[in-house]
Every structure is written in structure tokens, then in C-alpha cells.
Amino acid sequence: MAIQLGDTAPNFTAATTEGMIDLHEYLGNGWGVLFSHPADFTPVCTTELGAVAKLRDEFAKQNTKVIAVSVDPLESHQRWANDIEEVTGARLNFPLIADPELTVANLYGMIHPNASSTMTVRSVFVIGPDKKVKLMLTYPAATGRDFQEILRALHSLQLTAKHQVATPADWREGEDVIITAAVSNEDAAVRFPGYTTIKPYLRTTVQPV
Ligand code: BEZ
Numbered sequence: 001m002a003i004q005l006g007d008t009a010p011n012f013t014a015a016t017t018e019g020m021i022d023l024h025e026y027l028g029n030g031w032g033v034l035f036s037h038p039a040d041f042t043p044v045c046t047t048e049l050g051a052v053a054k055l056r057d058e059f060a061k062q063n064t065k066v067i068a069v070s071v072d073p074l075e076s077h078q079r080w081a082n083d084i085e086e087v088t089g090a091r092l093n094f095p096l097i098a099d100p101e102l103t104v105a106n107l108y109g110m111i112h113p114n115a116s117s118t119m120t121v122r123s124v125f126v127i128g129p130d131k132k133v134k135l136m137l138t139y140p141a142a143t144g145r146d147f148q149e150i151l152r153a154l155h156s157l158q159l160t161a162k163h164q165v166a167t168p169a170d171w172r173e174g175e176d177v178i179i180t181a182a183v184s185n186e187d188a189a190v191r192f193p194g195y196t197t198i199k200p201y202l203r204t205t206v207q208p209v
Contacts, residue, residue, distance in 0.1 A: 038116070
């Protein structure tokens with residue numbers, strides 16, 4: 001059955017450009033982003049891996065490790081890493097899983113046969129410290145992802161895991177948030193003093209820390 005939000009992220013051990021990795025051990029007590037690439041030496045993937053390498057420290061500030069998977073062998077990944085650096089100016093600085101048997105790809109449902117039977121789609125799984133899947137995205141091969149959006153969503157996931165708030169459309173870190181329906185008006189007055197009521201079901205407050 002397809003992985004759904006709230007499921008435990010399936011664990012695996014795999015060869016990567018940074019050695020053998022057990023996913024759950026690698027993530028430890030932090031957050032993780034596991035994302036797939038259709039194939040090595042492809043143009044969109046090359047730009048994406050460079051983009052994530054440049055953002056790795058931003059993910060680390062969010063206590064988040066990134067790990068990518070591509071269905072080619074390790075030796076291919078190692079040669080491709082040189083191209084990624086040459087093209088994007090960023091050295092691969094996070095593990096890239098070698099998945100020639102499609103083990104990880106099948107475990108996570110990253111092969112969508114009606115799109116391609118051999119290459120993965122562009123999947124993203126955000127995994128929480130409890131190893132549960134918190135967010136999933138699926139893009140087709142020809143559409144590169146916006147990794148700033150993944151960072152933005154990560155801010156929201158971490159905030160809403162800590163406080164009884166939700167984030168509105170187009171929310172950015174530091175902007176006002178929505179108080180969830182689970183918080184009574186009496187509790188909201190104590191926990192979010194000065195909150196605003198736009199509608200009885202839409203109450204906003206400054207972003208809690
Ligand atoms: C790419 O990464 O550019 C790509 C990969 C597979 C199909 C189409 C594009």
C-alpha cells in the first residue's frame with residue numbers, strides 16, 4: 001500500500017556516496033528529507049542536487065538532514081558528482097543513495113509505471129524525529145522542485161508540531177499564524193494574548209517562538 005502521512009517511514013540500509021547508511025540511524029533524533037531523482041547525468045537532476053548542496057546548511061539549521069536517491073550505481077554517482085560541482089559550483093555534501101535494484105524506490109513508491117517503468121518520479125518525503133512521514137510531494141521528471149518551498153514547509157511543520165497553530169496560504173517564517181480550532185477563546189487569550197478574530201473560525205496571532 002502507498003505510504004501515507006503519519007505512517008512510519010520505511011527503514012532501509014543502502015550504499016550511498018557517504019558509505020552504508022541505515023536511514024533511521026542516519027536521521028537520529030532530527031528531521032529528514034528523502035528525495036528521489038529519475039537518473040544520473042540528467043539536466044534537471046544536476047541542477048537540483050547543486051541547489052540542495054547550496055541549501056544544506058539551511059536544512060541543518062532546521063535540524064534536518066537531506067538524503068537523495070537515484071536508481072544508478074555508486075560509481076555513476078561518484079562521476080556525476082564532478083559534473084554537479086562543475087555545473088552548479090556546489091560539491092555534493094549529503095548522501096546520494098545508489099539504488100540500481102530499485103529497492104528504496106519501490107519501498108517508497110517512487111516508481112510510477114504510467115510515468116516511467118525504469119526511472120523514479122521526483123518524490124519528496126519529510127520525516128519527523130518520530131520517524132513518521134510528515135509531508136509528501138510528487139513532481140514529474142521534467143519539472144524541477146523548489147527547495148526553498150521545502151524549507152518553508154519544514155518551518156511550518158516544525159512550528160505546528162510545537163504549538164497549536166496552523167500556517168495560512170503563502171506563509172513565511174515570522175508572519176502571523178492561525179490558532180487552531182482545538183484552542184478555546186479562553187485558552188487563546190492566555191496563550192496568545194492580543195490575538196485577532198477575523199471570523200469565529202479564523203483567529204490569528206503573532207508567530208510563537
Ligand atoms: C532531468 O533530470 O533533466 C530529466 C530526467 C528524466 C526525464 C526528464 C528530465
